[in-house]
Amino acid sequence: MAAKQGSGAYIAKLAITLLGICVVCAGLLGLVNAVTKDTIAQTAYNNQQAALAKALPDATFEQVELADSQASYDIEGVTVPILAAYIGKDASGNVMGCVIETGATGFAGVVDMVTGIKADGSVNAISIISSTETSGLGQNASKDWFREQMVGASSPDVKVTKDGGTVNALTGATITSRCVTRSVNASLTLAQELLG
């Protein structure tokens, strides 16, 4: 049937063809989603657990409900959002410390990282979960030599050497480095409230 352009039949034909294609595609996507959903969720969960375990080893974690005032902290005039906080306990239920996940903005997007803080209020370890910083520059924030500089800090005034602190920055521009130190400071501030 050669429907005339502009006629109702022609418009209906266009709509039905497009609808048909969309329905088939949607069905296919639903199928792939059903197959991969569990694996993706499992991977995300494993990554998170691995990051928590690195920040505070041998603890079992309980997520903490945060008050509105604890949703983000202003550090050096920059807002550091808190994504989640966990209290870590040992086998007999004693508080070992807490792990705080922050999502501060670096050079190229959010740097999702966790800071593990011991019960005495000092940094145990930090770990980068994901970031899109420049490969070879900001991406080096996940290297041991950089992260270990912040271990042991207990008051929220961690700074790079350029700002009069003790942390050797990754690059001269210090954008990623400052992002990490601010995240650590925000985590330390929150930890003081959580651990009392």
Added chain:
Amino acid sequence: MNIGKQFKEGLLLQNPVTVQLLGLCSVLAISTTLFNGIGMGLSVLVILTCSNIVISLLRKIIPSKIRIAAFIVVIASFVTIVDLLLKAYLPALSESLGVFIPLIVVNCIILGRAEAFAYKNGVLASAIDGVAQGLGYTVVLIILCVFRELFGNGTFGGGLLNGGDGIRIIPEGYPILDLILPVGGFLTCAFLIALSQWLVARMNAKKKEEVAE
């Protein structure tokens, strides 16, 4: 049908990156490690081939008035499928390519080949076109990746070899960091385009000489 000619066009004469200048955004953004280059190149190759095949199959059913909308739906579906599969089975690659996999939906290579080739040609020719153009994209991407990684970061095979750090060839502190940054991508890509144009020009000159003799 001329398979050899299609591959020659995809790899050099009508290379999607160096001649058609399509999909440059992702090329410049992700060509920093070998792992990225291979992963992105193969993803585009698979999506391009699949979408070419489907669009060529549907070309008699899709009225030309709604063809762009139909193309986008087909392409977006394949991209989402690849994105989900990568997330599930190759999470490291998915993380490293980030937003550029979903962005293949609007990558002009795929839509360009759908419009320029698959909508007008048979299934087999379209499938070969997808592979040839995809390979052309992958090869350029890998050349850029190897060059930028070696001189910008001093390593080879980052993300793949040596536990993900790559094999260090140039000692730390000596590589030209600018090459890893966007400006290095533009420069490297421009030189590669110049090189491929020179090659094509030389081939044409030789052909003319042969004819003259």
